[in-house]
Amino acid sequence: MNYTSLESYVHKLLHSIQITTPDEININKIAHNLEIELNYWNNPSEALIVGNEKYIFLDKRASRKEQVFKFGHELSHVLMDCGQQYGMPELFREYQEWKADNFAYHLCVPTFMLENMDIPFNIYKATDLVCKNFNVTIEVAVKRLKQFETKKQEDYFQSIAKKNCTEKDRILNLWY
Numbered sequence: 001m002n003y004t005s006l007e008s009y010v011h012k013l014l015h016s017i018q019i020t021t022p023d024e025i026n027i028n029k030i031a032h033n034l035e036i037e038l039n040y041w042n043n044p045s046e047a048l049i050v051g052n053e054k055y056i057f058l059d060k061r062a063s064r065k066e067q068v069f070k071f072g073h074e075l076s077h078v079l080m081d082c083g084q085q086y087g088m089p090e091l092f093r094e095y096q097e098w099k100a101d102n103f104a105y106h107l108c109v110p111t112f113m114l115e116n117m118d119i120p121f122n123i124y125k126a127t128d129l130v131c132k133n134f135n136v137t138i139e140v141a142v143k144r145l146k147q148f149e150t151k152k153q154e155d156y157f158q159s160i161a162k163k164n165c166t167e168k169d170r171i172l173n174l175w176y
């Protein structure tokens with residue numbers, strides 16, 4: 001499968017801290033290995049960088065599955081955003097939020113792990129399998145399964161397009 005830059009990033013990041021199977025996705029282990037201090041409080045989840053110190057605060061009141069997703073969201077802010085969001089143009093802030101959620105979906109259910117699974121054709125069974133294996137909510141499981149299916153179809157059509165590609169098409173592709 002051709003990975004997007006996000007899929008490659010998650011793959012490399014998790015491999016660099018020896019996480020290769022769903023049961024190894026552990027937010028304490030991830031935080032520890034990336035030298036991020038993980039705390040819990042009675043407020044909405046947040047990330048904080050002070051000098052070289054990185055912190056993630058998770059909402060105590062949320063369920064464990066929600067906390068794991070929020071951890072992914074906040075981790076994206078720690079790894080990819082520089083500086084605080086205060087005073088940032090609204091549109092850019094929204095973009096970072098969207099990007100952080102997208103990262104969280106991929107961290108919780110990485111593509112390279114889905115590839116190694118036998119996903120049932122039945123949508124209820126498939127959802128149940130992903131929920132149980134990755135310990136995620138139904139919403140996260142369905143979203144990732146849909147993305148994964150779309151991705152597989154795109155890959156398939158691309159491979160057919162490549163096969164039927166004439167020399168002239170190839171020249172055109174290289175030029176434009």
Ligand SMILES: [Zn+2]
Nearest residue numbers: 073077097100
């Ligand atoms: Zn955020």
